Amino acid sequence: MQWTEKIYCYIQTVPQKGKRYQDWIRDGLSLGRIVFDPLYMEFNQQILPFSVAIQEKILETLPITENFMLRMHDQWSETVIQCHNGILFERHYFTKEQFEQNRALLFDYITIRMEQATFAYIRSYDEFLYHNLEQPNYRKMIEPEEEMIDYPKKRNSQGEVIIDGNYFAGFDIFHAGFCLTSCWRMYFSSAYRVILPLNLIKEVQQVERVVELENGTIFVELYPDPYRWNSPANLHFQRMFRNQLGIDQLSWLTGVGVLREPYVEYRTSFNTLQIIQYQNDYLQPVPKSQATHFVTRMYNPVTEEEQVERIKGTLNTQAYFPLINERQRKMKTVITLFVDQTIDEGLDAYEFYLRQYLAIDVQDKKYQQYTPVVIFFLPDEYVIRIPLVKLKERMSDVLFSKEKVGRKKSVCSVKKGGVQLQVEFLPLSSIYPIEKASHSS
Secondary structure, three states, X not given: OOOOOOEEEEEEEOOOOOHHHHHHHHHHHHHHHHHOOOOEEEEOOEEEEOOHHHHHHHHHOOOOOOOXXXXXXXXXXXXXXXXXXXXXXXXXXXXXXXXXXXXXXXXHHHHHHOOOOOEEEEEEHHHHHHHHOOOHHHHOOOOOHHHHOOOOEEEOOOOOEEEOHHHOOOOOEEEOOEEEOXXXXXXXXXXXXXXXXXXXXXXXXXXXXXXXXXXXXXXXXOOOOHHHOOOHHHHHHHHHHHHHHOHHHHXXXXXXXXXXXXXXXXXXXXXXEEEEEEEOOOOOEOOHHHOOEEEEEXXXXXXXXXXXXXXXXXXXXXXXXXXXXXXXXXXXEEEEOOXXXXXXXXXXXXXXXXXXXXXXXXXXXXXXXXXXXXXXXXXXXXXXXXXXXXXXXXXXXXXXXXXXXXXXXXEEEEEEOOEEEEEEEEEHHHOOOOOXXXXXX
């Protein structure tokens, strides 16, 4: 595979109305014209030879309240302005030579843009493609088909089997309208306080630098050279940034979650967002099971109030089983799985979560006599379609017993060593209420 070595710049904003709306778009097109000489102007799939007169004519008639796509390009480079559902997306694709000649200009342009924009990034276009192409037919352009065999797969909204991009460190997701990703240079506006405390971004580790700009933008650079994105060290930094923000915990686009142990976990209750960060004795981010230090943030996005508690210790029982029923002497955890989006009937997900909970050693004496229960909520039609035979074949080192399949509830018991779990499969239609369970302190 021969890389393009292009640079990709992305800017997202909620546009202002009237003349400022047109000026914003005009400024984006002007940047493109400074960097390269456009040959064509494409507006909603109509292609015209480029001229400033044609550009201005289009801008004069631009529908402010409607979706549109405006593309200016030559053979190698392009600038795209797109409006979709009231949000403006600005994208620039420049050659390596163009970027190097205009590097300072582009950095200054984005900094000024961020006075009004919500988010921006600059990255290698090759890195973007590698981490975001999910369709196998398109992915063949960047790597051989045999290298895709072991990638996790999922079903898209059309039921097609595609590669699950959520497993790639630089995969872009959108959570509540906000772009979340991990790449060379990122610019987060203060608007991100709606979904997470900005201190979570400011305090990330293992990055080249984090700077708060004068306009309140948080600028993050993961590594110095965008063209060395695929070096092992830079891929590590990219993965660690994603882990530290807990991006995969915020958005379960796969239906079953990313089957990796979290570095950060989010829990929502009323107007409060609880964030738990897991760290080692050196206060470095680590997977949950390796943590010896815990940073708990209680954050109210409405008032922006944040309380931070740092403690040293070991994970207690309620870190894994937050629902405690004192009367029944049971401790429970609840996992929602949209197994209809998987290609293996949810086998990978069932095995991952069951093995995770079978590995838990309950140290709290109070709960050693309690029955641990793992509850899976599934689309209703899948409650009677639990692939127990295949699951037992995969987990041959685990003893399955007390199996019962029904439309309203399916159950089984799993045991490995001295740990035994009661497992329940319930329909999503019964998710409220789960049961009258008390949270024990």
